[in-house]
Amino acid sequence: MIRFRLCPRLLRSVLALLIILSLAPLAPQPARAAPSRASVEAQFARWLEADLWPEASRKGIPRKSFDLATSGLRLNWDLPDLAPPGFPAPKTRKQSQAEFRSPGAYFNDKSLAGLAASGRTLARTHAATLSRVERTYGVPGPIVLAIWGRESGYGRAKIPESAIEVLATKAFMSTRPELFRTELLAALEIIDRGYIAPEAMKSSWAGAMGQSQFLPSSYLEHAVDFDGDGRRDIWNSVPDTLASIANYLRRSGWVPGRDWGFEAVIPEGVTCALEGPDRARPISALTDLGIIRISGRAFPEGERRAPGMVLVPAGVYGPEFVVTPNFYAIKEYNNSDLYALFIGNLADRIAHGVGPFVTPWKESGTMLRSDIAGLQSMLETKGYDVGGADGLPGYKTRRSIGEWQAKNGMKPTCFPTPDLLRAVK
Template identity: 60%
Template sequence: VNAMKSSWAGALGQPQFMPTSFLKHAVDFDGDGRPDIWNSTPDVLASIANYLVHYGWLRGRGWGVEVTVPANVSCALEGPDQGKKVSDWVAMGIRRADNKAFQASELKAEGLLLMPAGRSGPAFIVTPNFYVIKQYNNSDLYGLFIGHAADRIAKGDATFAGSWGPVGDLHRSDIAALQRALEAKGYDVGSADGLPGFKTRRSIGVWQAKNGKPATCFPDAGLVAQLK
């Protein structure tokens, strides 16, 4: 019991499981009779895998790939509830950023557009596995960087092809004010919490398109001023 140390918030071991997750998902993979997510690498990795499988990880698929999105494809098509066959995204002009073709099996499967910085950053076609990763931490950037780190370990992939624009120029209170203004106009931003999640990003894009403006799908100072 003394070895079962946690963070100040109660997260346990190397996977940082909360106690309920430890009870549900921790695995004794090294066969010593107890799941040890503090010191046993086999137990740590097997427990994380068990967690991901529980939330629906699809064997044989990765998390996603970076893509290029033509200007005529709306950034408001983003989101886990707007999936299409990967072949449909390709038919719209979306291509892998590394210029490789999608595998035939992937073309038949569901892909989801992810543009975490709208038109101000890299874009991705992700698989449902990306949203399984987000069960671990409900952040697009967390899921993105976990997937990217795994690619770099497995394949030696380098940095993203797309560059990140000025995405950190606003205070959280400014974004929350923008979200409240969009809500007042009937848009679903998810929550007026100052965090530009996919519902906020695509609501911005829809509002911009309806008002004759280029859809950027990301908050900026000019947009905040227009919507206040």
């Protein structure tokens, strides 16, 4: 075997090098530059050119229109839900800290009464336009006015943000970038078609535009030119705004000639778990069960023959309703039972001068949304379809609660409460 021997001087050199290498990780490293707004702005500029522009070009947006919309564009650092690259992850409120209370707080009577008074005045001011809108789309004026009032205070609310700036910021560095990227590309298409100048395209902080609060994709699908000036102007034109709202509802399934719904009374012995659009039946079949209008008046004959659905947004702790498919058309505008009820009640106030719902909203106890999610998960393990364990008790959760209660010898309440959570556990 051949052996190699190192001379003492070379051996000392090798040992010194090994010592240096072993200590190298302990030596101070060059400090990495902390992220700054300026560096993120530079990344944003590169993103616009190297990422967004190629996709916009593939979608048919000309370079001239792209430059018109994005020239001098900067990030809006004041928007919520931002996740700038290189910055610490945004702090979000823990699900366990979010509280769920009675829906009653949503229906502030002072606010509703004020909107109704303004709506009645505007119904007279715009009577001719509203009549033409109803003839064209089949949606009654009070419903259109109610949405206009709810979304933008009948056009009086300040809508101060640049839609392009909001959408570009959120497409680049929000917690939901893909959603806003789609809407940003739709906004570029709106500008390219000449419907609105970039500087006049105003939106909310969430990118909802104009008096009707359409996202750009909804604008392209539903906005209409009703005043005949060649533009779909939901920012400045009342006729365009009203007709665009009506067109949205009609395309979402609004059935002309039908109401949105009726406050009702579900008698003792009839379960609240009848709820849900997938359990629709002729309203006459609901009356056969003993369900009546709270006013005591009969359901209109045309409604009796048509399908209706039970709705109990607070279970037995609040008003009960029989609603029509038009209720769910309103929900397409904003996917919330409470929103659709707000619109329905406001429309009735405008049209008929009625007041709040007759049955009051009762307190059922405060729960954490994480507790509701836990309750939903437990019901899922028992075979119930709750619509997902998201901490929000939609109709599938409410009726599953009622069905579980009935199966376990309890009176159905169809609403999550602290007592129910303890019982299911």
